[in-house]
Amino acid sequence: MGNTIAEILTYSKLEELLENTAIQVKQVINFDRVMIYRFAKDGHGEVVAESKNPDLSPWLGLHYPASDIPRQARELYKLNLTRLIADVEAHPARINKAKNNPQDLDLTFSQLRAVSPIHIQYLKNMDVASSFSISLKFKDELWGLIACHNYTPRFIDFKSREYAKLIGQITSSALEFRQNEEILRNENEFKNSLEKIIKQLLETESIEKALTSEETTLLDVVKSDGAVLVHDNKIYKLGKTPNDQQLLDLMFWINDQVKDTLYQTDSFSAVYPKASAYKDSASGILISVLSKELGDYLIWFRAEQVQNVKWAGNPDKPVIMDSNGLLNISPRNSFAIWTETISGVAEGWSIEDIKAVIKLKEEVNYGLNHKAGTARMMNERLKLAYQELESFSYTISHDLKNPIASIKSYAQLLIRDQNILERGQKMLHRIADRADQMNLMINAVLDYSRVGRTAMLFQPIKTEDLITEIINDLQLIYANKNLKIIVGEVPDMQGDPIMVLQVFSNLIGNAVKYSQHSSAPKVHISGELIGNKVHYSIIDNGIGIAQNDLLSIFELFNRMDNVKDIEGSGVGLAIVKRIIEKHEGTIVAESELGIGSTFRLTFSHKES
Structure with missing residues (x-):
């Protein structure tokens, strides 16, 4: 053996x-x-x-x-x-059960x-x-x-x-x-291609040149026969793609039919009949929506793979009814080879392909945000920003400020009660203090949402002290003896203390909250200083986020289907992203349903 x-x-x-x-x-x-x-x-x-x-x-x-x-x-x-x-x-032999044991035998x-x-x-x-x-x-x-x-x-x-x-x-x-x-091999290949594209995005003057004209292109990110970048009302083609008129028709279909930020199929002509005219180049399609409002897309194509499938008998066995009109269930009795030709179907898109596209979109959007200087881009993005900020301000002022004021008032009333023991008094004082702190954060965010260009007070921040304070609060709130929060090395940074506190409070709080259903909830927080960047990661083993939802988790009021029964407003991550971008930083999320989530934050390191 x-x-x-x-x-x-x-x-x-x-x-x-x-x-x-x-x-x-x-x-x-x-x-x-x-x-x-x-x-x-x-x-x-x-x-x-x-x-x-x-x-x-x-x-x-x-x-x-x-x-x-x-x-x-x-x-x-x-x-x-x-x-x-x-x-x-x-x-077969019949099994006779005892009459006094009515249970079925497994x-x-x-x-x-x-x-x-x-x-x-x-x-x-x-x-x-x-x-x-x-x-x-x-x-x-x-x-x-x-x-x-x-x-x-x-x-x-x-x-x-x-x-x-x-x-x-x-x-x-x-x-x-x-x-x-x-x-792992595919991930390493993508990682190398992504690093090259990120470098190209930083070094070249235009997004289209970085993605389509340099040494590494969109075709190197995902295995495909062709790719298209649609940006600024122009179409940039790579490899084998539909012709210009077919692509224009495709854009109209995408604008009308694609509702999600990511769309994929390996049999495109089945949902879009016009695609049958170019199934030799685009039977499979993967679409990443950069901006639906601006009509910006990343699109990959895969050609059909015509297959002659040999079946051991006709797979479409006819349904036979007996004389009483009932379904006659019987096994096949013919196994003669029956050949079927399958066309119009491409190789399917894997979960690794989806992850690669999600990561690339993050980097492209980051590049777009820093390189988009035209009035059209700025005006469109500002309109969207103002709409979000208006809703954001309304929610903060009406749904948060009044309850926090009530919490503080009730806590102060209870503090006067002499019957409450010392430990209870300490907790009440802590509640009142945290209510004040939350009120300060809300006021700061309100100012930020109204003005948009609020000058921040950059100060040295003892990150470890800030995280320890957050953890102490969370352990009081959840009181879960199985919860493990591990804090590794977390370098100090410079930033607006109130806003940075809000970032870590939200992300660590989410990690703990969404890990509560795990048998052994665990949160790991760490960081490192690399060059002129401070990197932090917050990892949990919670319920996770579906891959298709990762693209929209930082949108305002957006909540995933698997957290509907868990308390939350859908505002927190939108605030986090705004604050980090205000600090000229980035945040990306990686997750898998049932496994957990990882949030990676990067801030510029400024010498004090």
Whole structure:
């Protein structure tokens, strides 16, 4: 077995790994045919590796409809890693329950449990007398099966089944390792391209030149056949794209139909029929909206990948009704090769592609904000800013100031109560003090929102002291014994003390609040001084943010769907972003649902 495992792990390429796994399993159980069967997103399967007796015809490359292994069966394969049918002609034995025990018997994990008679007939239709399957999992989901067929009845002893299961588990681990390795390689490639583009954005005079005319372009950020930058009413093309008139029509469609800040599909002609005219260059499309109001977009295209898919029988099995008009459920009995040509579909966009586009948009918008000097750009952005500031001021003055004044008043009244113990008195004094502090912050932000160019009082800030004070308040508020807040090295900085306090209060408070549902909530705060920049990061293991929502979390009054039941106004992050930009800094967010979030802040370091 040790030699078998070592043999499996020798191969670095996925195809070789799977092929060798099939060979090793066949040597252990000695079945006539052993296949690696991979599930696609739509549930259908494909034979991607095979080891068979020489006299059998090959099934490598054949596709099987999703109905052959329905969703309920796939869920069971996630629980039971092996399944043996030694003889399809064997008659199952009935289990007789005691009459005084009405509870159903759960046979989920029983190796002797009989299988569906429909599946037995399915195997008989394939002339298979015995079958054995081993589950292959990737990140707790069913990736595929090691499907084994024998054309005579064959029993596999317990030890051999365990060996085969271990091979499946080793292969599953190798799959995950290879996939993570590929993701890391792609991320490193993007990171290098992004760093070059950031440098180009800083060094070149125009956004369009930085993204389309330098050594590194939009095509280096995401794997694609073509790309387009739409900026300042001009279209800049790279690689293989639709023609000018087709792009103009596409812009009208995007302005009318694309509502989110990110849009992607691998079958564009299915939603936009005009795209069928150029599916050889743009069957897949990924759109990042820089500014809907100004009509600025980043767009990537992928050409169609025409496929001749060989099905083991017609995947569209007709629905048969019996004489009573009821659905007749029966297995397929025809496995003759049936070829389907699929066109108009491109390679799908991965989560890594989406992350890359989100990060690039942050950098491009940062560059646009610093390089946009035309009256049109400034006027449009100021109109939007004034609209937000008006709503912002209204919310602050009406929804926050009065409750805070009430809190302080009630706290002062309770302080006079001699029956409250010393510890309670201290907490009440702290409430009153924090109410004053919050009132000061609100007044400062109101001034900032009204004036827009308020001169800030830059002072040296002891960041560690400021963060410690925030943590002390949060620990009183949440009183969660499982909560861990770790503070690493946090360099001092220069800035407006009230505004910087508000930034860290909001971000650390959010990290704690949205981590409360974790069994072991944890928040990590750290920073470092690199050159003339101070970098801080705030990391939590909370509920996380969906990738498509990351683009809009800093917009005013915007709240994600997964936090609707958690108290909040949707204003905090908008304020944070304004304050950081006022300090000539940047903030970016990275997150994954159910894993947690990371907020990275960068401030200019000014010598005191």
